[in-house]
Amino acid sequence: MTSFCLFLCFQGDYVWLDHKTGREFDVPVGAVVKLCDSGQIQVLDDEGQEHWIFPQNATNIKPMHPTSIHGVQDMIRLGDLNEAGILRNLLIRYNEHVIYTYTGSILVAVNPYQLLPIYTADHIRLYTNKKIGEMPPHIFAIADNCYFNMQRNNKDQCCIISGESGAGKTESTKLILQFLAAISGQHSWIEQQVLEATPILEAFGNAKTIRNDNSSRFGKYIDIHFNKRGAIEGAKIEQYLLEKSRVCRQAPDERNYHVFYCMLKGMAPEMKAKLGLGLATDYSYLTMGNCTECDGRNDLREYSSILSAMKVLMFTETEIWEISKLLAAILHMGNLRFEARTYDNLDACVVVRSPDLVTAASLMEVEPKDVMVCLTTRTLITRGESVTTPLSMNQGLDVRDAFVKGIYGRLFVWIVDKINAAIYRPPSCESSLIRRSMGLLDIFGFENFFVNSFEQLCINFANENLQQFFVRHVFKLEQKEYNLEDISWQHIEFTDNQDALDMIANKPMNIISLIDEESKFPKGTDATMLYKLNSQHKLNCNYIPPKNSYETQFGIQHFAGVVHYESRGFLEKNRDSLHTDIIQLVHSSRNKFIKQIFQADVAMGVETRKRSPTLSSQFKRSLEMLMRTLSVCQPFFVRCIKPNELKKPMLFDRELCIRQLRYSGMMETIRIRRAGYPIRYSFAEFVDRYRVLMPGIKPSHLQEDLRGTCQQILTARLGKHEDWQIGKTKIFLKDQHDMQLEIDRDKAITNKVILIQKSVRGLQARKNFLRLRSAVTVLQKAWRGYQCRKKYRIMKTGFLRLQAVCRSRKYYRSYRKTRLRVTLLQARCRGFLVRQAFARHLRAVLTIQAYTRGMIGRRLCQRLRAELQRRLQAERQRLAEEEQLRNQMTMRRAKAEAERKHQERLVQLAQQQEEREREVKEEARKKKELLEQMEREKDQPVDHSDMVDRMFGFLGDSGPLPNQDGQAPTGFEDLERSACAEEEEVLGEGLRLPEEEEEDLSQFKFSKFAATYFQGVSTHTYIRRALKQPLLFHEDEGDQLAALAVWITVLRFMGDLPEPKCQLVINDGSEKIPVMTKIYETLGKRTYKRELQELQVEEEVRWPDVQKRNSVRHKLVSLTLKRKSKITEEVARRLTEGGDYALQGNSMLEERPTSNLEKLHFIIGNGILRPTLRCVTFTSLKETLEI
Ligand SMILES: Nc1ncnc2c1ncn2[C@@H]1O[C@H](COP(=O)(O)OP(=O)(O)O)[C@@H](O)[C@H]1O
Ligand SMILES: [Mg+2]
Secondary structure, eight states, rough: OOSSOOOOETTTEEEEEOOHHHHHHHTOOOEEEEEEEEEEEEETTTTTTTEEEEEEGGGGGGEHHHHHSOOOGGGOOSSSHHHHHHHHHHHHHHHHHHEEETTTEEEEOOOOSOOOSSSSSHHHHHHHHHBBTTTOOHHHHHHHHHEEEEEHTTTTEHHHHHHSSSSHHHHHHHHHHHHHHHHHHOOOOOHHHHHHHHHOOOOOOOHHSSTTTTOOOOEEEEEEETTTOOOEEEEEEEEEEGGGGGGGOOOOTTSBBBBHHHHHHHHHHHHHHHHHHOOOGGOOOTTSSSSOOTTTTTHHHHHHHHHHHHHHHOOOHHHHHHHHHHHOOOOOOOOEEEEEEETTTEEEEEEEOOOOHHHHHHHHHHHHHHHHHHHHHHEEEEEEEEEEEEHHHHHHHHHHHHHHHHHHHHHHHHHHHHHHHHOOOOOOOOHHHHHHEEEEEOOOOOOSSSSBHHHHHHHHHHHHHHHHHHHHHHHHHHHHHHHHOOOOTTTOOOOOOSHHHIIIITTOOHHHHHHHHHHHSSTOOOOHHHHHHHHEEEEEEEEOOSSTTTOOEEEEETTEEEEEEEOOHHHHHHOOOOOOOHHHHHHHHOHHHHHHHHHHHHHHHHHHTTTTTTHHHHHHHHHHHHHHHHTTTTEEEEEEEEOOOOOOOOOOOHHHHHHHHHHHTTTHHHHHHSSOOOOOEEEEHHHHHHHSSTTTTTOOGOOHHHHHHHHHHHHHHHOSSSSSSOOEEEEEHHHHHHHHHHHHHHHHHHHHHHHHHHHHHHHHHHHHHHHHHHHHHHHHHHHHHHHHHHHHHHHHHHHHHHHHHHHHHHHHHHHHHHHHHHHHHHHHHHHHHHHHHHHHHHHHHHHHHHHHHHHHHHHHHHHHHHHHHHHHHHHHHHHHHHHHHHHSSHHHHHHHHHHHHHHHHHHHHHHHHHHHHHHHHHEEEHHHHHHHHHHHHHHHOHHHHHHHHHGGGSSSSSSSSSSOOOOOOOOOOOHHHHHHHHOOOOOOOOOOOOOOOOOTTTSSSSSHHHHHHHTOOOSSSSSSOOSSSSSSSOSSSHHHHHHHHHHHHHHHTHHHHSSOOOOOOOSSSSSSSSSHHHHHHSSOOOOOOHHHHHHHHHHHSSSGGGHHHHHHHHHHHHHHHHHOOHHHHHHHHHHOOOOOGGTTOOOOOHSSOHHHHHHHHHHHHHHHHOOOHHHHHHHHHHHHOOO
């Protein structure tokens, strides 16, 4: 913050920056404070430039009124109601593409130089029947107010559109016309005609200038007439001051009137040929500005629109053709060449004979010779005598140009009249009372060029008039308002431009009349005129006389500034009359049209023509008429502003704009306002705006005594005796008071804003906090839920596990208990069983023991008996011998001898006994050894094959060598012997073992089964032959073959079929593959039929007839066990030769002899793996075993 002596300024504040350059059109520029640092201020102005303000230049900046910061719609509201304020307001709005702004009832329109989307049908609808100020400023709002005021107040309206060339007057006029046509009518013919007048007027009255591609070179006032219902009924166009000189001369880069270029571009070639026309570049009148084309305009298209507009406005074909003829004649005239000559020491000239001359003359239907004479000589009539004098070349050229201008000017007037004839309906008596009109004045604004000629004087004079009208209107409005509001305004004074107007045209000896007078005076020249002006007006403060007698310029202080006029050429221009010769020439023409447009001139006599009104008097008269018309109208003002000279959008030239603002006279409004109370508020507005200054004041709509409240505020804030006034509905304030109120309001609002901000921030923070809190709660809820669920799940799992553990323990315990019990029971049972078994065993053992002991006992007994027998026999023998010997010897001796012999025999017997015992011992020892050996062999690997062979050795011809008696297998030798021994030995009867209960199987007789199921002739009796077909029916080929193979194997196992004779050693390793594996492999391939058939076919082809059967068999062989062995040809042959056994279908059985184990495996394996074969296997076995 920096404090200056004048005011405090903060960063971001808006200020006015006055560079104080002293230039005429320099006004303070708006700026924003960027930095406040140690007494210096950095500001950024509206143009985007930065400036440092030092304390010594502190007066260069002033605070900006708040209303100026962001712009207002009505500039009357600006606190800074000055040029700078208005300029900035226009600038900031223009930068936002807002081109319209009000200043009271005046509409300021800044030319956007681009098409803005603000003229649509929607906009027309939006602005219809709205009060000014109700909607944003717009040209339509003005048009709408004009129209509705007219209807409401039953009063004629006018709309004065002014501004520099190119500021947008004509466009605004057209927009208003469009709006009126849209809201008033029903697209009637007359409406269309009124609208179509514009293109014709523009074609003949507009041209491309450096400022405007479609610059109107005349002023116009269109008076539109409305009927009672508000529909367009007609119109009248008034034209002012067409710039005729343009026909002959154009500044660089400018063009002649559009119509010439359009005609040359758009006219049909044959018509052009008739008129002798070529290209625009062929005509010197069209090429002076070196510009025949205009960007953005299409001359060809324009021409057709001109023609169609002419047709709408009732131009006949002949008229159009006649117009074209005259235009062509003008162009040809322009191409005439003059040559300077001297006759009798007099400068003279001749027109070079050329096709142009002939064509021009023929188009005007005059003699070329007459044209030549007319352009090179002048006839003067003095005292009844006519004298012809030659003209110099320059004079000749001037005459030609004057003629051409005369033609064009009159043509233009004729066209306007023609248009009026079409669109103007003179009011009938009663309709004049109810008919209302609305005038649109599209007139050139105040002009101040480097060199200003007579036309500028006329234009500025017109603007001076309009300005006065404007000022009076504004002041009148002000007065009206003060009166209405009961405000004392007597002390408010204002000055208008009456003095200047008086000097130019009103008071006797005014400038216009002096010029006029001098124009009519035969000897009058521009110099005499200037002299008279000087002498008459040099004391007038609005007149600025030339600085010296050589100076030809005089100045006039206009409302918008001083303009210096170049007096040379004034009189000539003012006279604006054609020479008699030319009128004569026209008179001689056979062309009715040219005669018609010159009608007035031709009709006038020579003398009357001399006294014919000058241009200025004509203009003054029409202006007076216009002002009269305007004065009875309710006026609206549109001030068009051109933002730059380059016709570029978004470019704002401050100096150019401020100049136009000054010329527009808008400052007068401001001045008038300033003289009184420039700031006004309605009570409601005031209360609403300033109620913040006093606590406790309610808004306006809740107030009962608004006036009282306003007074209360004003008294409190400004003091009772200050210069402010309260009207009936409004408050009137001076600038400084408003400023004071604004500053106070600003402070108060700032405080309130801070309060509101505080509360809002608090509210927001609270809201935010609550939102956060609820969010947090939600989060927490979710999180806690999640946590709890997680814990619960863990706990649940834990409990489940606990339950499981408990249950398992319980079960374990009960299991253990049960087990224990079961074990105990088992133990008991086992014990019981064991005991039972033991008892049984014991019994058995005892029995065995008993039997064995019995047997031993019997054996011992037998032995003892035999011993006894032998001993008895020996005794008997001794006795016999004793007897015998007694005969021979003494008794005693015989006895001794017999005894001795008996003893010898006893010894022998004892020896025999001993011998026998030793044998028995030996045998026992052998048995023991054998047992031990068996015991040892038990741990040795068993040769199953041998075992089987041994086991089934009893079948006789089985075994490695079939049909040979085998020996009892090792370990079973004793069986035979013991069986034999048992047969020999009578061991007596042992204990009978309990008989097993037998099932009654009588119903399930095998014979019965065989009779039912066996195929063919097979019976339940065993046949020792190979079968032709399986016993049972099998669907599967494999099963059939397997069944046959099984049967053959059974036969072989039983020894009823011989083993294959040929013992081939096929070392393909397949022998090592267990039989089971082979059987297993054949499974899955349940049917080989297709394969088989294929094979058969194949074989048939290869081995016709003979080998057919064999190949099938071969296949059967290989398919049965799927043995893809390398069967040699021999095997194949053998197979094909095979007799009864040939259909064995098993290579295993065919190729080589197999062991019993293999056979057994094969039989049982098939039984296991082929469920359908189980029956067969069983049947085969059963049949076999039944034998
Ligand atoms: N309201 C507008 N919107 C768009 N362009 C405009 C507008 N007013 C004027 N212009 C442009 O400015 C040019 C000059 O306008 P014009 O009305 O002919 O100026 P003036 O009649 O004041 O000499 C137009 O040709 C047009 O390009
Ligand atoms: Mg214009």
